[in-house]
Amino acid sequence: MSALVNSVLRLVKWPVALASVAALPGAVLAFRDEIEAVVDAFEAVRPFLYGAVGYFVLWWFILRRRWMREGTFWATFEHELTHTVFSLLTFNPVREFMATGKKGGYIMRHGGSHNWLVPISPYFFPTLSVP
Numbered sequence: 001m002s003a004l005v006n007s008v009l010r011l012v013k014w015p016v017a018l019a020s021v022a023a024l025p026g027a028v029l030a031f032r033d034e035i036e037a038v039v040d041a042f043e044a045v046r047p048f049l050y051g052a053v054g055y056f057v058l059w060w061f062i063l064r065r066r067w068m069r070e071g072t073f074w075a076t077f078e079h080e081l082t083h084t085v086f087s088l089l090t091f092n093p094v095r096e097f098m099a100t101g102k103k104g105g106y107i108m109r110h111g112g113s114h115n116w117l118v119p120i121s122p123y124f125f126p127t128l129s130v131p
Helices: 002-040 042-089 117-123
Strands: 094-099 105-109
Touching: 002 042, 042 094, 042 105, 042 117
Parallel strands: none
Antiparallel strands: 094 105
16 A cells, blocks of 8 residues: 555655645745734734743743753654655655654664655644644
8 A cells, every 4th residue: 555655655745745746936925915914913913922932031031941952852853754754655664763852863764665755744744732
């Protein structure tokens, strides 16, 4: 089954890449429209901005030290977990999972079947946001 999934992913790789590049100008224009809407409705957005600035100050002076001490492990763990989830979803069994706070991490898949979706998955799929 993984061979079939990998073959389909190989076929759609470049069409998806080209469609993404083609959609980029429209996405930039839509983002510009959203920024203009925020500027026009600044009073409605002001509490959010105060909260964002407050959190940044809290993080910078208090939480940053803890993050540097403990947070890198959890960020690495979540990153490697996303690789693992997509590997399993594409029927490529995982042989080894490693996440560390200081030396990064990796997953090793069983066999030689690989696809492009597994390596890029942490960069577009928010694993911890999925209920």
